[in-house]
Amino acid sequence: MDKQNLETITFGGGCFWCVDSVLDLLKGVESTTSGYAGGHTKNPTYEEVCTGETGHAEVVQLTYDPKIISYDQLMDVFFFLHDPTTLNRQGNDIGTQYRSVIFYNDETEKHNAEAAMKKSEASGKYSGKYVTEITKLDKFWPAEQYHQGYYEANPTQPYCSAVVGPKIAKFKKHFGALNMLKAESEN
Structure with a gap:
């Protein structure tokens, strides 16, 4: 990968354990970091974010090579990974910390995020209006x-085996068919 031309994107679509583990499988993704964004508390802890009172969402920030995977492809993955029509909820994870959100760095990314959301919403994959924050x-x-x-x-942690594992399997089946996954030996 050309490390000088790497870009970053930050988004949240529920529990960051699910999002992080899937994004790391993609060709062109250099690194993923689970974290928090969008709130008012400085240096938040997991325990604080779980209260829903910090304003932060659980997010993943990833570094990627746009020559290998495009922003639009990452947005397709993002909208595949979670239900963007449910407000402050993904499955049994309920609270503002699990909201659907795309954080942009500049006006170009904002425009691209808005276009990607409109495209995904128009696809009809989910019934209902998208509530994803940009x-x-x-x-x-x-x-x-x-x-x-x-x-x-x-x-083998219960949440991982019941929620994350099946999400990864579904993801691999869909995106593996699109040849977007790293070779198994790279993971």
């Missing part, structure tokens, strides 16, 4: 170290 990134706070690569380190 918000300027103020500050990204990395989550505690034990959250980084959580699924890979804890595949």
Whole structure:
């Protein structure tokens, strides 16, 4: 990968364990970091974010090579990973920290995020209006170290085996057919 031309994107679509573990499988994704964004508390902890009182969402910030995977492809993955029509909820995860949100760095990204959301909404994959926030990134706070690569380190943890594992399998089936996944030996 050409490390000089890498770009970053930050978004949330529910529990960051699910999002992080899937995004890391994509060709062109250099790194993923679970964290928090969009709130008012400085240096938030997982416990604080879980209260729903910090204003932060659980997010993943990824670094990618746009020559290998495009912003539009990442948006397709993002909207595949979660239901953007449910407000502050993904499955059994309920609260503002699980909201659907895309954080942009500049006006070009804002425009691209809005276009990607309109395209996905028009596809009819989900019935209902999208509630995904598109918000300027103020500050990204990395989550505690034990959250980084959580699924890979804890595949038999009950939440991981019941929720994350099946999501990864569904994702691999769909995006593997599109040849967007890294070779198994790279993971």
